Amino acid sequence: MLVYVEGRTKVKKVAILFLVIILTLAGCGQTASGDKGTDRRSSQSPSKQIIVSAAASLKEPLEDIEKLYEEQHQGLDLVFNFASSGSLQKQIEQGAPADIFLSAGQSQMDALEKQDLLVQGTRIDFTGNEIVLVVSRDNQNIKSFEDLTKANLISIGTPETVPAGKYAQETLKNMKLWDSLQDKIVQAKDVKQVLDYVKSGNVEAGIVYGSDAKSSDKIKVVAEAPAGSHSPIVYPGAVINTSSNLAEAKVFLDILCSSEAQAILENYGFKRVNY
Amino acid sequence: MGLDFSPIILSLKVAIAAVIIVVLSGIPLAGLMARRDFPGKDAVESLFTLPLVLPPSVVGFILLWLFGKNGPLGQFLAQTFNVSVVFHISGAVIAAAVVSFPLMYQSVKAAMEGVDPTLENAARTLGSGEIKVFFTITLPLSWPGIVSGFILSFARSLGEFGATLMVAGNIPGKTQTMPIAIYMASESGDDRTAMMLVLIMTVFSFLVVFWLNRWSKRQKKSTAQDIGRE
Numbered sequence: 233m234l235v236y237v238e239g240r241t242k243v244k245k246v247a248i249l250f251l252v253i254i255l256t257l258a259g260c261g262q263t264a265s266g267d268k269g270t271d272r273r274s275s276q277s278p279s280k281q282i283i284v285s286a287a288a289s290l291k292e293p294l295e296d297i298e299k300l301y302e303e304q305h306q307g308l309d310l311v312f313n314f315a316s317s318g319s320l321q322k323q324i325e326q327g328a329p330a331d332i333f334l335s336a337g338q339s340q341m342d343a344l345e346k347q348d349l350l351v352q353g354t355r356i357d358f359t360g361n362e363i364v365l366v367v368s369r370d371n372q373n374i375k376s377f378e379d380l381t382k383a384n385l386i387s388i389g390t391p392e393t394v395p396a397g398k399y400a401q402e403t404l405k406n407m408k409l410w411d412s413l414q415d416k417i418v419q420a421k422d423v424k425q426v427l428d429y430v431k432s433g434n435v436e437a438g439i440v441y442g443s444d445a446k447s448s449d450k451i452k453v454v455a456e457a458p459a460g461s462h463s464p465i466v467y468p469g470a471v472i473n474t475s476s477n478l479a480e481a482k483v484f485l486d487i488l489c490s491s492e493a494q495a496i497l498e499n500y501g502f503k504r505v506n507y
Numbered sequence: 508m509g510l511d512f513s514p515i516i517l518s519l520k521v522a523i524a525a526v527i528i529v530v531l532s533g534i535p536l537a538g539l540m541a542r543r544d545f546p547g548k549d550a551v552e553s554l555f556t557l558p559l560v561l562p563p564s565v566v567g568f569i570l571l572w573l574f575g576k577n578g579p580l581g582q583f584l585a586q587t588f589n590v591s592v593v594f595h596i597s598g599a600v601i602a603a604a605v606v607s608f609p610l611m612y613q614s615v616k617a618a619m620e621g622v623d624p625t626l627e628n629a630a631r632t633l634g635s636g637e638i639k640v641f642f643t644i645t646l647p648l649s650w651p652g653i654v655s656g657f658i659l660s661f662a663r664s665l666g667e668f669g670a671t672l673m674v675a676g677n678i679p680g681k682t683q684t685m686p687i688a689i690y691m692a693s694e695s696g697d698d699r700t701a702m703m704l705v706l707i708m709t710v711f712s713f714l715v716v717f718w719l720n721r722w723s724k725r726q727k728k729s730t731a732q733d734i735g736r737e
Contacts, residue, residue: 390677392695418676434571
């Protein structure tokens with residue numbers, strides 16, 4: 233019993249200590265934001281967070297577009313969650329907080345739509361892409377998809393979860409290369425990992441999006457997947473219906489389709505789609 | 508669609524190979540560390556135990572760097588033997604061996620430290636050399652530690668995920684071991700396959716631990732009886 237009482241007072245002491253710390257921290261925070269408030273009026277209104285769950289391949293352009301959006305809508309703070317479209321789909325299904333989902337594949341968006349997780353009428357194809365074969369800068373062996381049979385190891389995204397991997401698989405199957413290459417294909421968790429494998433030289437070639445190939449000068453594009461060898465690549469985006477910031481989320485999708493944002497996307501190697 | 512058994516077979520192959528490496532390296536090193544003292548011994552001991560406390564991703568990162576195309580060991584292996592362990596089953600074996608080594612080492616060392624030195628000294632006074640003492644006295648008396656180390660490191664090798672994925676990658680049929688197959692199946696929403704593999708893995712691991720507990724209890728009992736007889 234004595235031990236129990238002692239335990240209680242200890243807990244109380246710790247709790248008081250925490251309270252003091254928290255109050256001190258909160259006080260600090262207030263003065264800090266107060267200082268800022270004199271410089272920028274906008275930060276006085278509490279900034280709302282818009283969570284965008286986006287395919288990893290969209291990282292660079294979205295970070296540019298973020299500036300565009302936050303400039304035009306002060307007080308709004310875009311928070312990105314980058315992962316493979318498959319993981320993001322799972323996260324959203326499990327109830328992870330997200331206002332917007334930007335997928336690299338239609339099937340992930342279809343799955344969410346079927347489960348009524350999207351706000352109706354907000355789904356839109358906002359950009360497109362193409363599939364290319366990349367090798368490290370000093371590789372002279374591989375110049376075409378057919379040359380892949382000479383490679384020891386190549387990498388693509390896991391076809392079941394990574395849309396770029398699925399398109400790569402389609403391309404290889406279409407070119408009748410899949411069966412002979414299967415044993416050499418390291419399946420990566422996302423496109424960035426494919427690029428890392430190629431950059432580090434641990435695999436000789438990778439199949440990625442045209443936009444990803446532009447992100448590094450350590451790699452070079454040696455071939456583009458022939459037209460019609462895979463289904464067209466369009467990126468769908470939509471507002472998730474658990475979003476409490478519906479209007480702001482819709483505005484973000486509008487900005488994504490604006491000519492300024494489209495120019496940014498094209499700059500990063502994405503292909504404009506016709507709405 | 509039937510269940511693909513290749514991850515199971517692959518995992519067994521990797522675990523067996525890794526355990527062979529761990530037994531061959533762990534027992535002599537444990538024997539050395541249990542009986543010898545030298546400057547820097549604590550540092551060496553810590554290094555041997557490190558893979559047990561480090562996250563597998565750290566082990567994977569270090570191994571990938573060491574054995575990668577541009578890593579020191581990777582370049583050496585490529586130039587001298589023209590082999591590469593990255594994204595190859597041998598990479599999975601190395602990863603499994605490294606993470607399970609501390610289990611073998613620790614339990615053998617503890618067992619050997621428990622061997623009464625007077626027994627070893629008795630053998631020495633009767634004219635046995637150090638090697639003979641090790642094989643006829645120390646090793647047989649630390650048998651329980653060796654067996655439990657063996658089983659624990661086998662189970663650990665079988666279940667190795669993080670470092671294996673980083674070093675051996677995910678090539679279905681070639682480097683996709685059971686834990687990786689489970690992860691991939693779960694990620695891609697193939698819950699049926701994931702469930703089957705999870706079941707196999709869980710039952711197997713349960714049996715290993717169950718049997719180990721039973722066995723060590725029986726060992727204790729029989730040792731107690733031995734002492735009683737004395």
